[in-house]
Amino acid sequence: MKISGSYTIKAARDAVFSRLTDPQAIANCLPGVENLNQVAPDQYEMAMTVAIGPVKGTFTGKVQLSDINPPESYRMAIEGQGKPGFARGNGSVVLRAIDDGTTEILYEGDVELGGPFAGVAQRMLGGVAKRMIEQFFSCIERQMGAGA
Template sequence: MRTYQGDFVIDLPRSSVWAFITDPERVGPCIPDLLKLDVESETRFHAVVRVGVGPVRGKFKLSTELTVTEPEVSAELSIRGGGMGSGVDMKAKLTLSDTENGGTKLDWRCDAAISGPVASLGGRLIDNEAKKITEKMFNNLSKALSSVSEQVAATSEETAEPGLKE
């Protein structure tokens, strides 16, 4: 089992970040190398992703389930699946907290276990690739949330009273 973790701050209120991270239609596209996304419900979706570890390349089918542990504070994503005769089992925990300037800090931790031929490629190679994919996922999530923040700021500017614009 490998553990990866990190955090980032976004200039959006916690309720907006929560609405984003609990929406499979918005979170799904943040998955690196996503080939296909099928949203089953508000808490479940399936994805097909392209995976490459060293000389081994192929597709993984993943099933993801969101569990809210405390509304607008924490949630867990359970990700299971496999491909190329290998399996993956991950549990990601997301925790939100307010920042002093009205933004939100998102702390994340991901525990991952990989089995099968892909796992036999060597611990260091697997560890580096899994870390890179996990960090890219949360980096993509941060960028998507930043985009939402910019849209909110632009909308607020457009709806300001006409006399206040120059």
């Protein structure tokens, strides 16, 4: 399933970029993350609890950042397995400086679910993923003290 959108943060592009690629910030802001450990440069292991509709479960898996091009763009791949099946995601994030204190984040990606998770959750995935991404960015924004 394709997911895309944008989010605007009141902060400078350099600062937003370094925060978005900071594992601690990811661990703190991605909803449901239970732990995140770096295992290699730009590669992390993660445990995360996700609920979509009636299906809830903990996924363990990997996060891999690639094509890191500060402060403009990077790619991110996530894969996880858990009781309700598996999830795989793959996407790109592009940061655009609107002015010195405003950055627009453009994201697009492809998410694939497998197993029982897919059988009941797929049609709700779009909405849930969008909400999770917005929660993530708004948390980053709050942490940067740039929010309202």
